[in-house]
Amino acid sequence: MxxxxxxxxxxxxxxxxxxxxxxxxxxxxxxxxxxxxxxxxxxxxxxxxxxxxxxxxxxxxxxxxxxxxxxxxxxxxxxxxxxxxxxxxxxxxxxxxxxxxxxxxxxxxxxxxxxxxxxxxxxxxxxxxxxxxxxxxxxxxxxxxxxxxxxxxxxxxxxxxxxxxxxxxxxxxxxxxxxxxxxxxxxxxxxxxxxxxxxxxxxxREQAMVDSALVEAPWTGPGRALAQEIARRLAPRGLSAGPLLGSGAALVLLVLGAVLAGFGFGTTGLLLAVLGAFAGAWMEAAASLARGLLGGSRRRIPLRAMGAALDALAAAVLVCALLFGSEVTEPDIAEAALGPFAIGLARLAARERPPLERAFWEDRTVHLAVFASAAGLGVLAPVLALFGLVALVRLLLRQGRV
The missing domain is CATH 3.90.550.10 (Spore Coat Polysaccharide Biosynthesis Protein SpsA; Chain A)
Structure with missing residues (x-):
């Protein structure tokens, strides 16, 4: 033996x-x-x-x-x-x-x-x-x-x-x-x-491990940068269960946001979605720290799949806010498609971009905060259309078609 x-x-x-x-x-x-x-x-x-x-x-x-x-x-x-x-x-x-x-x-x-x-x-x-x-x-x-x-x-x-x-x-x-x-x-x-x-x-040595485990988030993604800084300051406390709790909190907040938006509280639902996106960003930073400090001793969260799930829920919140918001007089399916359109184009725009630009397109906390403000002002659909248009132009520029 x-x-x-x-x-x-x-x-x-x-x-x-x-x-x-x-x-x-x-x-x-x-x-x-x-x-x-x-x-x-x-x-x-x-x-x-x-x-x-x-x-x-x-x-x-x-x-x-x-x-x-x-x-x-x-x-x-x-x-x-x-x-x-x-x-x-x-x-x-x-x-x-x-x-x-x-x-x-x-x-x-x-x-x-x-x-x-x-x-x-x-x-x-x-x-x-x-x-x-x-x-x-x-x-x-x-x-x-x-x-x-x-x-x-x-x-x-x-x-x-x-x-x-x-x-x-x-x-x-x-x-x-x-x-x-x-x-x-x-x-x-x-x-x-x-x-x-x-x-x-x-x-x-622990501080050096924390620094090496996290790639510093650029200032162009302030929501992710703030979540990362909180995770850095808390480390190593909560790393064993933190990523799992963070992912659970993100999912729950986004689902609740979609439910509230579906009942006519579009702005409130989007504010909950902002908190959910922030919890997701913190979860990602905590998971990176857990990998660096705890190694393979803890179960890893599939970050790519989790990110796709959170984005899908964010799009669902936007759809519900556009269809059932308090300011909506008659649901418009075509207008509701602007939510998935904006989130999907943001995901595409974040691929293979320079770090500063990628940080902005990945920062769902900031995006949803802007959309929540727009919903409160009654201009959610135009803001989503403008956001998606900017993302589309960036994609075309990247491919050399503009």
Missing amino acids: RTALLAALDHGDDGALRAALMLGGRSVLARQGEVVRALGCERVICLTERFGEEILALQRMVEADGGEFHALRSGLQLPGIVRAEDELVVMLDGLVPQRDAVEAVVCAEGELVRGIVTLPASHPLAQAHPHAFERIDRDRSWAGVFVMRAAPVQQLADLPGDSATIPLLLRLALQAGTPCRALDTQALGEGDWLFATSHAGLAA
């Missing part, structure tokens, strides 16, 4: 447990658990002195995925769980490596290979934390991960009970002839191989 050994024992510079420090809405221990599960570890063992929330969260994550979890207070308990024929993946307490970076050094042709991952002894991590990244020889230090046959684990029963388990296993792996595998530090991106030292250190 492939087994992972993690630890939640060491404390950082600010006295906090390294494994419990948060990065992007997840604990360091949870991120380690996801990496070793991605490596195919069927069993996860964690050494800990206390059974805090980070341990319980790891247990829930592993067992929900069909894995086996054990929390141990002492390394002396390992020989009773791990068998000699098992593969053992060991990770340094507090290390936060990216999954791709780990796979690049411990996998070959898709298969896990035995080895002690090393980095140059002159590397900043090894220089700053020599007790964590132990020196192996004159030129190399342990990088925080190794894969070994589990047979030497049985020797722990003969060693003092107060000895540090992971450093002992590292020495046993070296004595057993486990090969060293150099980590390609030149290929690592910023934060790909991180050591959790304190809340402040991880906060700086």
Whole structure:
């Protein structure tokens, strides 16, 4: 059985447990658990002195995925769980490596290979934390991960009970002839191989992750830009369920807007549609942040399909407002077609445009706000016709037909 050994024992510079420090809405221990599960570890063992929330969260994550979890207070308990024929993946307490970076050094042709991952002894991590990244020889230090046959684990029963388990296993792996595998530090991106030292250190990395996860929205799409800024300021709070809640709120608000417009409250229905479009824009920004900070640990929302659904509902609100608005004396089907006409042309105009122009044509919050104002003034149909005409001209210009 492939087994992972993690630890939640060491404390950082600010006295906090390294494994419990948060990065992007997840604990360091949870991120380690996801990496070793991605490596195919069927069993996860964690050494800990206390059974805090980070341990319980790891247990829930592993067992929900069909894995086996054990929390141990002492390394002396390992020989009773791990068998000699098992593969053992060991990770340094507090290390936060990216999954791709780990796979690049411990996998070959898709298969896990035995080895002690090393980095140059002159590397900043090894220089700053020599007790964590132990020196192996004159030129190399342990990088925080190794894969070994589990047979030497049985020797722990003969060693003092107060000895540090992971450093002992590292020495046993070296004595057993486990090969060293150099980590390609030149290929690592910023934060790909991180050591959790304190809340402040991880906060700086978290902000960098937020910035890289979002492509800044241009000012020509103020509704989307505002939604993105709110999502940025809230991150990482609410990212696990936020995109799902945001999409649900957007759908509900747009449906309610269509219902109200159908009962003659066209302007009110369009105002609800504005809120729905804004919720959809926030949902999209939150989903991008969730992908960047939480990776593949959460179910993804199909953004393209959701965008099409929200636009279809926005068009339905416009149709209802044009057919049943309080100022409408006689429904005109031809006039009602202006709603889908305007939304559809805006979607087409947003394709393959320069970023500044695309941001405007994608910003349904601003569009619906303009349409709601027009409905309040009794000029919704002319404004929709003008809007669609401008979009049509832009499409023709793009194709060189004007």
